[in-house]
Amino acid sequence: MMGKRNQPHRSENITVTLEQLVPADHLVRKVDQVMDSQFIYPLVEKLYCENNGGPSVDSVLLIKMALLQYLFGIPSMRKTIQEIETNVAYRWFLGLGLDEKVPHFSTFGKNYVRRFQDTTIFEDIFYKILTQGVDAGFVDPVVLFIDSTHVKANANKLKYKKKHVRRAARFYHDELEQEINDDREAHGKKAFYPQEEGRE
Template identity: 65%
Template sequence: MALDELVPEDHLVRKIDQAIDFDFVYDLVKDHYSSDNGRPSVDPVVLIKMVLIQYLFGIRSMRQTIKEIETNVAYRWFIGYGFSEKIPHFSTFGKNYVRRFHDTDLFEQIFYRILREA
């Protein structure tokens, strides 16, 4: 059975996925990522979706959010991860925030855009 078949049509993450095209995130963060330097990073859209899951579903911490994503089929589907893919470690978000987004308004820009589109 495919992951997509397990996510109910009326689930909130499916509605968000239909309403919002998250590709705009790539343009906003492109100056903070290098395609030819170091190991590959976690997709910035995945990081944003993880924070969105945390906020929308009232999860207290990123550590708990990761645990929820690991076991929740709808959350996995929303971030684009299959059954067997390893979910990023909870510290990945914090490291990315400090290294790439600290002292910028990128998060505000991204979330205001999401609110407008929603």
């Protein structure tokens, strides 16, 4: 006999937590176990006004959104935000409830420009996170590609690792800035061009 399934569960109300919905062996759980994101707050604290304006989007949330894009090879931040809206594992990683709104791309872009323009802070944060991944064995610096080409090896393995990770962080940073600039220009806004000081 052929079975036929109807769709009664689409509107079913159940009690469940994000913790229950994310598989124990999911990559976001493994990253969460070794990633210490608390170092971000003191690094960005000086970029915020202490006594003016309302609360901003959490800086760790912004960085983790970028990390999801990088980890899962999502082609753009706009697409990443769309994926976060429906992916419970991504929401768990970000600490967003099922009923919480994911920051819009324009919100992400505005916060990125206001906080990180003319600084290397985003790149520095991303470098430290990638370094944590390398140290935990999740990322092999030997296979980090920069614009589809390998970075030449160096006899000093520590320097070699740092060079690979630093260049990977910078490459991602530049791609993200380009996407934000493209969006700004598409909406009639002036693109920003960060300073190059402090880069290797």
